[in-house]
Amino acid sequence: MSNLIPDLKSGPLDFYRKKASFDWKKLKVFIETEDIVKYQNDLYSVIRDHPDYKVDKTVLSTFDGQRRVATVQAMAQKSMDQLALLNTIHNLKMPPTATRIMMQVSPSATIKYVVGDRLFSSAIMNMGTKRHMKFISDMEEGKIFGCYALTEIAHGSNVRNMRCTATYDKQKKVFVLNTPDFEAAKCWAGGLGQLATHAVIYAMLVIDGHNYGLHSFVVPVRNPKTLLPHPGVIVGDMGEKIGLNGIDNGFIQFENYEIPKENLLNKLGDVTDDGKYTTPFKDPNKRHGAALGSLSAGRVTIAVICETMGVKALTIAIRYAGVRRQFGPDGKTEVPIMEYQTHQHRLLPFLAATYIIRNFNTYLSEVFYQFSIDRMMGIESEDGPEKGMEIHALSSASKPVVGWTMRDAIQECRETCGGHGYLKASGIGDIRNDHDANLTYEGENHVLIQQCSNYLLKLWPHVLKRQTISSPLHSIDFLTHGLDILAKKFNARSTQEICCPNTIIEIYQWLVTYLLKISHEKLENQLKSGKLQFWAKNDTQVYYAKSLAVAYIQHFYLQRMLLLISESPDEAVRNVLTRMFSLYGLWSLEKHISTLYRGQYAVGPELPELVHEAILKLCADLKDDSVSLIDSIAPPDFILDSVLGASDGMVYKRLEKSIKGSEYGMNRPRWWQDVVKFDLKNKL
Amino acid sequence: MSNLIPDLKSGPLDFYRKKASFDWKKLKVFIETEDIVKYQNDLYSVIRDHPDYKVDKTVLSTFDGQRRVATVQAMAQKSMDQLALLNTIHNLKMPPTATRIMMQVSPSATIKYVVGDRLFSSAIMNMGTKRHMKFISDMEEGKIFGCYALTEIAHGSNVRNMRCTATYDKQKKVFVLNTPDFEAAKCWAGGLGQLATHAVIYAMLVIDGHNYGLHSFVVPVRNPKTLLPHPGVIVGDMGEKIGLNGIDNGFIQFENYEIPKENLLNKLGDVTDDGKYTTPFKDPNKRHGAALGSLSAGRVTIAVICETMGVKALTIAIRYAGVRRQFGPDGKTEVPIMEYQTHQHRLLPFLAATYIIRNFNTYLSEVFYQFSIDRMMGIESEDGPEKGMEIHALSSASKPVVGWTMRDAIQECRETCGGHGYLKASGIGDIRNDHDANLTYEGENHVLIQQCSNYLLKLWPHVLKRQTISSPLHSIDFLTHGLDILAKKFNARSTQEICCPNTIIEIYQWLVTYLLKISHEKLENQLKSGKLQFWAKNDTQVYYAKSLAVAYIQHFYLQRMLLLISESPDEAVRNVLTRMFSLYGLWSLEKHISTLYRGQYAVGPELPELVHEAILKLCADLKDDSVSLIDSIAPPDFILDSVLGASDGMVYKRLEKSIKGSEYGMNRPRWWQDVVKFDLKNKL
Known part of the structure; x- marks a missing residue:
């Protein structure tokens, strides 16, 4: 194992590494x-x-x-x-x-x-046909640079309201791209800002004044020899960002810009030469979904x-x-x-x-x-x-x-x-x-996150009917027993009991089921009171549907972790991972305590103190393992590149080198004489 | 009032401004x-x-x-x-x-x-005497630049363990400053990095091998004519930071660097010419406290x-x-x-x-x-x-x-x-x-924050004895009735009731008193079980002393806000401020719900739903006021300087101008030819 994973340098971190309850290399390989x-x-x-x-x-x-x-x-x-x-x-x-x-x-x-490049090619793979494969090979050979442009300045989440159009011209057999105004400019496309020569562009496909919805096109945007935009294309960079400034996120607008008819990615919908629209999808919503599938x-x-x-x-x-x-x-x-x-x-x-x-x-x-x-x-x-x-x-x-x-x-x-x-x-x-x-x-x-709660909300009628609920990845299977789960009560009486993985899973199962129940009821009540579906849904998010989706995914994280732990042959590894399981489980549950009381899963005063004391105990138990736990997943020093975090623990040596070696470290600014000349009295 | 406060430009934000329930200018003046x-x-x-x-x-x-x-x-x-x-x-x-x-x-x-400059002069005002006033006047005239240096590389919070020394030399009548190693370098001092000519330096005062503790000195660090460091001074910049890069935070080390005896800021402690230490403080802890008072x-x-x-x-x-x-x-x-x-x-x-x-x-x-x-x-x-x-x-x-x-x-x-x-x-x-x-x-x-919980923990014995507790700013007066408060129970039964300021204040008073009680008990129990004071204190922070200090300050925020609201002559202003009071109060209380159950202040299942529904209702009630509420405290546009937040609401116009006008907006990078020449095939 030492050949596979190099030893870490001795230093101040030995203090904790020597106290670890497990072998960090074994954990890493596991x-x-x-x-x-x-x-x-x-x-x-x-x-x-x-x-x-x-x-x-x-x-x-x-x-x-x-x-x-x-x-x-x-x-x-x-x-x-x-x-x-x-x-x-x-x-x-x-x-x-x-x-x-x-x-x-x-x-x-x-x-x-x-x-x-990769999103460009996967979009073409998913939505294009044979005739578009040359774009992928050109990209792979470095002849062209690709990018992917969906979002518009004024429309991100609401893609159905996008306003860039691709109008089919029967005579010329071309699509004419137009951006009505800056609010409809495509934006944030990574790679488009300074370099891309080709873009997958989503636009409303229009034939004879009829809008057939969002479709995608391969659009040449810059000349690959000069990187200058083609006439009719207004393209540029979004400017400085909070981070990730290496990426040239770009915007693009079109002014009667013509592209060959063949550039329509036509797997999900096509146009005949004489302007007839065809699609393998009967339901336009399904075609819309497939068009966004690469996301x-x-x-x-x-x-x-x-x-x-x-x-x-x-x-x-x-x-x-x-x-x-x-x-x-x-x-x-x-x-x-x-x-x-x-x-x-x-x-x-x-x-x-x-x-x-x-x-x-x-x-x-x-x-x-x-x-x-x-x-x-x-x-x-x-x-x-x-x-x-x-x-x-x-x-x-x-x-x-x-x-x-x-x-x-x-x-x-x-x-x-x-x-x-x-x-x-x-x-x-x-x-x-x-x-x-x-x-x-x-x-x-x-x-x-509403995509997840919508998926779950549909299950409640099945829970009520005690129907078998089962899914390929088993994330919802426990809901089969939803009504029985709801009848349970919190009954752990010691920190040891509450740290037990099964206890934590049980609490979570109650929590997800209960949140599903009250979210469904809340939605129904609002609909009954006359609210539009749109507003009823929106007004069931905070404390209900959003909490439901969060609890559901946390439960599944834990469910998967428990499976992993059971697969470890090493007792020390199993023990430390179980402590981590319990700590994460209880610490996440802590934010749901009010729901446990609301639904009367918890009744007496015991639960909060048990949760708090268990969390503190788990933290204290894990402190000696913490350095080795991070060693098992940490990147090597040359990648981490931090004066505080190197594996040898030589924090102060690195701080000194970094501070004294910086460009500004020990030098006067070049404008130092202006400072010396400054005289407040004269200025006044 | 319109002369005093200019009107805001009409635009998309009129949608909300017209719906506001109060006059934003009246609120501002109030x-x-x-x-x-x-x-x-x-x-x-x-x-x-x-x-x-x-x-x-x-x-x-x-x-x-x-x-x-x-x-x-x-x-x-x-x-x-x-x-x-x-x-x-x-x-x-x-x-x-x-x-x-x-x-x-x-x-x-x-x-x-x-x-x-300002911390430099206030330190001299607080700890210096007449003989140091020339430093302040020189600074005010722009002849010298001041800064303030306390923290060392390896010691921030624990100031008593600082290691920079100022040793008195009887013969020369000077203090000799020394920094044993880089870990003892003073650091983070604002203004020291590139420009300061003088620093207030905290160092251990040593006479004849005896350490008299932390004292402060005015130390010339750079020549004001050249901005070059004096011999014996190693000074420089800390380098780039996450933010605030305009400030030249600096570090400094001394190598047998001599300063005149008079540069000791001698109000809190002094040394006679022949090396006798004198101080007006009998208790060295009090002198230490006074020395850090300017913080x-x-x-x-x-x-x-x-x-x-x-x-x-x-x-x-x-x-x-x-x-x-x-x-x-x-x-x-x-x-x-x-x-x-x-x-x-x-x-x-x-x-x-x-x-x-x-x-x-x-x-x-x-x-x-x-x-x-x-x-x-x-x-x-x-x-x-x-x-x-x-x-x-x-x-x-x-x-x-x-x-x-x-x-x-x-x-x-x-x-x-x-x-x-x-x-x-x-x-x-x-x-x-x-x-x-x-x-x-x-x-x-x-x-x-432990400074605050330590202050509060001392009060519990008085609460137990039902003694009158009173402080000049009245933040702790309610503890006089601590035992009666602890006997109370949550009894609001509607969102209207729970939004009532008095209800919220009552819940908070119970919360602070209860946290004081259990923190005190936890600390006592740990001491009884044999833990050192040091560890008992440290192990009483999470869920106890820290929560206590947080609840105490939140309660006082609310107490002060209630006084402000009562002073407003305008009903609309009072109403909107009361809604804000309730929203902040309940939203902050939400994080303490588990404590309310732990201490059996809340018993049934009602409280969480009431709190949640009240918060959502208050949010909905305040949404139409939100733009006007921010107008009353917002800085003018030229100071805000944000494309998204200007008072006229012209978000997209500004976005377009900013994006297209940026240095990189519409230009190729200067190295564009390297990109065009790139050929993956040849490279492979």
């Missing part, structure tokens, strides 16, 4: 599998040795430098064998592993690569991205907490700040959350990729549509919940690093600013 | 007073016309540009009559007003001014800064929510996103929190400044020491709570602005990154 650890090592060494990944940091201090580096690195990803789709689909743990590593190395470059991969991937950002931040904060000493019982010998209850409580539940979510992400990625491959190969199993819906519900709830959880984790990491966490060299600021995009792209979280 | 509105106008016009505040934005795109602009603007603040201390102390609402405005205009410059002003001011950052973010998010339309009941006409329950619930409690906290901040600033002026003038009232302790407790709880509340508010604002909120031009990213520093400087929040 959660990753040996093949994946080898794949990680392989990818690490490719990146370590790649000339385009040796970046002089001063280049990154300018906006233009960030752009250039991200462009070069995105191109480099195209040529890495380890990332090529065909090389990774034989082991479906590989795609999420690749996402994790590449996102930790350089988020802008990776997203540029994924939402540029679901995004949600699954974004959840992995979020988790991976959290891992990076937690690596920094936990190692720093193991090194940083402050105060002590005798006023002289100081203790590491991880010894403090507040500190444990601020960090360890997020560490537990990360483990639980990471396991779920790996699982959902595998399921999703297998599902997509099957579909592409024409293998449609009997439960295919149901599985599609379940994946949709799970990813629609998980993307927001992982995003929020990791947002809070990163922020807590930032704050637990104290003042030095505010240094750019800590790395946490960039992690936060890059992660921030995850919270609003690919579906506004509060809109997206 | 919460500010007429004199303060005039003062605001005066300061606005000074800034608007000041040449140093007309900044070309491209200058700010570089680190060096930000430094230069902050330096120039900090110098400009020195010469603004409106900011001069003597011009503002006749109306103690002026200092927080000035902080609010200047922090909204340019945070880096303002903090540079405040923590540089309390920081906490009061930081709470104002936090609030002001929140106001800026909320102005952007609420106005954007009033303009941005998405979806609608008939699928065609779209409604502003403020119409959605989720959106109201995400933003309006933070708006309410901001009003309530803003009122408290104004109050505490007035009290604190009056207290400091009295003390400086030698007017020591009978309740002076008690008042000092109460101010200390209040500011130690409020700085963290305001910081956390505004952190969450800003983040929610960022997310509610969707994708466009991720643009730098939205302004929210910079607000978040600048605010972030508030969470860790001037006392780590979790350490700081």
Whole structure:
């Protein structure tokens, strides 16, 4: 195992590493599998040795430098064998592993690569036909650069109200693209800002004045030889962003811009030469859904991205907490700040959350990729549509919940690093600013999560009838016994009992069932009182449908984690993972306590104290394991690149080097003489 | 009133402005007073016309540009009559007003001014004597630049373990300063990085091998003519930070660096020529406390800064929510996103929190400044020491709570602005990154808040004995009836009842008393079980002492707000402020529901649903007022400087101008030819 996983350097972190209750390498191999650890090592060494990944940091201090580096690195990803789709689909743990590593190395470059060329080609694969394959091969050969443009300035979530049009001209056999005004400009398309030569554009297909709804087209936007826009195309960059500035997010407007009829991606709908519209779909809603299908991969991937950002931040904060000493019982010998209850409580539940979510992400990625491959190969199993819906519900709830959880984790990491966490060299600021995009792209979280609650709300009538409820991934199976579950009461009487995984799963099952019940009732009552469906739905979100979707996905995270734990052959590993399970479970349940009382699942005064004491005990039990737990999932130092979080724990040595070596470190500003000349008296 | 407060431009926001239940100008004059509105106008016009505040934005795109602009603007603040201390102390609402405005205009410059020259001079005023006054006059004349350096690289919170030494040399009559290693370097000092010529330095005073504890010295660090460090001084910049990059935070180390004996700030302790230590304090702890006294002003001011950052973010998010339309009941006409329950619930409690906290901040600033002026003038009232302790407790709880509340508010604002909120031009990213520093400087929040719980924990024995408890600011007076309060039960039976201010105050009084009781008991039990005081205290923080301090300060916020509301002569103003009171009160109480059950204040299942329904109703009632509520506290557009938040609501016009006008907007990168030449085939 030591050949597979190199030892970590001895240093101040030995204090905790020596106290760990388990072998961090065994844990790593267990959660990753040996093949994946080898794949990680392989990818690490490719990146370590790649000339385009040796970046002089001063280049990154300018906006233009960030752009250039991200462009070069995105191109480099195209040529890495380890990332090529065909090389990774034989082991479906590989795609999420690749996402994790590449996102930790350089988020802008990776997203540029994924939402540029890869989303361009997958959209063409999904919605195009044979005649469009040349775009993919041109892109793969580097002759053209692709991107994907759906969102408009004034319409993001509400795609049906988009206003860019593609009007068919029978005489010329072309589509004429038009953007009525800036509010209808396509925007945020990654890769479009400065470089893309071709874009998949969604526009309303119009024939003879009739609007046939949203369709997609391959649109040449810039001359590949000059990168200048074609006449009739107004295209440009969105400007500086909070983070991810390496990506050239762009906007585009069209003025009577003609494209060949063949550029319509015509799998889902087509137009004959003389202007007749044809589609294999009878239901226009289904065609609309299929046209947006390529977005679901995004949600699954974004959840992995979020988790991976959290891992990076937690690596920094936990190692720093193991090194940083402050105060002590005798006023002289100081203790590491991880010894403090507040500190444990601020960090360890997020560490537990990360483990639980990471396991779920790996699982959902595998399921999703297998599902997509099957579909592409024409293998449609009997439960295919149901599985599609379940994946949709799970990813629609998980993307927001992982995003929020990791947002809070990163922020807590930032704050637990104290003042030095505010240094750019800590790395946490960039992690936060890059992660921030995850919270609003690919579906506004509060809109997206309704996809999940809508899926669940339909189940309540079946629960009431005591019908068997079962789904391909088993996330809703327990609802078969929904009415029995609702009759149960909280009955744990000790912290030991409440930490027991079965107790936690039972509480969660009651919680999901109860939230389903009251959300359904609330919706029905509002409809009965005369509210329009639109408003009744909207007014059933807070405390009801939203909480339902959150509890449902948390329950499923736990359900999957329990399966993982049961598969471990190592007792020490099982024990530490079980503690993490319980900590995450109880800490998440804590936010639902008022619902437990509302539904009279809890009646006496015991539950809150038991939950609180159990959480504190689990934190105290896990503190000695925390450094080794993070070691098992941390990226190598050259990727982490933080003065506070390196694996050798040499925080102060690195701080000194970073501070004294900075461009501004020991020099006067070039305008120092203006300062010296400043004289307030003369000025007055 | 229209002369005093200019009308806002008509536009898309009229939709909500016309629906407001009150006159936003009346509200503004009521919460500010007429004199303060005039003062605001005066300061606005000074800034608007000041040449140093007309900044070309491209200058700010570089680190060096930000430094230069902050330096120039900090110098400009020195010469603004409106900011001069003597011009503002006749109306103690002026200092927080000035902080609010200047922090909204340019945070880096303002903090540079405040923590540089102003903290330098106040430290000298507090701890120095006549012989040091020349440093203040030199600083005021612009001959020298001051700064204040306490924190060391390895010691922030634990100041008693600092390791920089000042050893008295009898022969030479000098102090010799030494920094044993980089871990003992002073750091984070604002203004020290590139420019300061003089620093107030805290060091351990050593005479003949005996350490007399932390003392402060005025230390010349750079030559004012050349800005080069004096020999024996190693000084430099901390490097890039997450935000506030205009400030040159610095570090400093000393190598046998001699300063004249007279540079010891000798009010709190002195050394005779022949090396005898003298001090007016019998208790060294009291001297230590007095030496750090200048930090309390920081906490009061930081709470104002936090609030002001929140106001800026909320102005952007609420106005954007009033303009941005998405979806609608008939699928065609779209409604502003403020119409959605989720959106109201995400933003309006933070708006309410901001009003309530803003009122408290104004109050505490007035009290604190009056207290400091009295003390400086030698007017020591009978309740002076008690008042000092109460101010200390209040500011130690409020700085963290305001910081956390505004952190969450800003983040929610960022997310509610969707994708466009991720643009730098939205302004929210910079607000978040600048605010972030508030969470860790001037006392780590979790350490700081213990100052407040320690103050409260001492009161429990008095509660038990039913003694009269009373404090100068009346924040703890209700504890006189602590035992009676604990006997009460929750008895509201409708949303109307639970929204009633008295009900909310009653619940809070029970909550604070109960948390005081269980925290005290927990601490006692741990001591009895044999834990050291140090560990018993630390292990009583989460769910106990920390929650106690939070509930206590929230109760006092509400108590002060109720007083303000009672003073309004306008019914509409009273009504809207009461709704905000109830919303903040219940939304804050929501996080304490488990404690209400734990202590059996609530017994049946009713409370959670009542709280939830009341919050949703208050949000719905306030949505039409939200734009006008923010208008009353928003900064003018030229200060807000956000494409999404301008008062005319012309979001899309501004977005277009910003995007198309950006440096990168419509241009190819200068390295475009490298991209065109790229050929994956050849590369492979």
